[in-house]
Amino acid sequence: MRVAAIQLDTAGGHPDALDRTARLIDEAAADGAGLVLLPELFAVPFVQPDPDPEYFRLAEPLDGPSNVMAAERSRRHGITVVSSVFEASATPGVYHNTACTYVGGELRSVYRKSHLPFSNGFPEKFYFRPGQAEPEVVDIGAAAIGTIICYERHFPELSRIVALKGAAVLTVPVASASAPMREVFQLELRAHGIFNNLFVVCANRIGREGPKDYFGTSAVYGPDGEIIAQAADTGDEVVAADIDLARVTARRESRPFFRDRRPDLYPRLAQPG
Structure with a gap:
């Protein structure tokens, strides 16, 4: 199975980002990718350190232009596309940070980011209502995949849920900036691959937006934590790799971590505080 992560500089604005993303999906599909992951909120600038009510004008419904493009490319190429949008819900004033999985153009999963930061220049709680459901796992034919979103990589419970549901691939759309976070970012993603025995595909933004400098490092990681493929630091790019799903089995x-788990010893994990 060939997978691809699209690294994108979104500073050009919404229409330009949509066009460039569509071309990059075409490039990934022409290269044989059956699964393509887009960065977090790929079509709009990401949230800035100071809450700004004007940002809400960038939101769109689930069937807005961003997902229409992702679904059309998924259908056209017969591939899976994991999109990420600033969702304006049907309830006025309620917004979500939402990942949508399209398989052959069909919407198969809607996952709303359930863990939201309000720190380190990312006041997401101001903009988004947290999702109320655990990550879903989607059978895309060649494999089962699950998605968590950016900040949620700090919460190992979520990727473990995805793995326990049978996923062989974890997709992680992110918007991660700041040089000091870069090494931690990679350590975490590699660790998710190791302790869940699965592949991890991560798509990040790149370039400067206001005071933030997104560092890219979009990559594909293996179940041993190795870097299989990684983007350069030069802008828009498709980073693709062939993955051997037999390695997961x-x-x-x-390494039978799931067999040796002791859920009876972990009730504290489900308790607040």
Whole structure:
């Protein structure tokens, strides 16, 4: 199975980002990718450190232009596209940070980011209502995949849920900036691959937006935590790799972490505080 992460500089604005993203999906599909991941809120600038009510004008419904493009490209190429949009819900004044999975043009999963930061220049709680459901796993034919979003990589419970539901691939759309976070970012994603025995595909933004400098580093990681493919630091790029899904089964047999789990000892994990 060939997978691809699209790294994108979105500073050009919404219409330009949509056009460039569509071309990059075409490029990934022409290269044989059956799964393409887009960055977090790929079609709009990301939130700035100071809350700004004007930002809400960038929101769109689930069937807005961003997802229409993603669904059309998914249908045209017969591939899976994991999109990410600033969702304006049907309830006035309620917004979400939402990942949508399209398989052959069909919407198969809607996952709303459930863990939201209000720190380090990312006041997301001001803009988004947290989702109320755990990550879903989607059978895309060649594999089962699940999605968590950016900040949620700090919460190992979520990727473990995806793995326990049978996913072999974890997709992570992100908007991650600041040089000090870059090494931690990679350590976390590699760790998710190792302790869940799965592949991890991550798509990040790149370039400067206001005071933030998004560092890219979009990549594909293996179940041993190795970097299989990684984008350069030069702007828009498709980073693609062939992954051997048999490795997931083999690792889960040789490193039976799920067998050796002791949920009876972990009730504290579900308690607040």
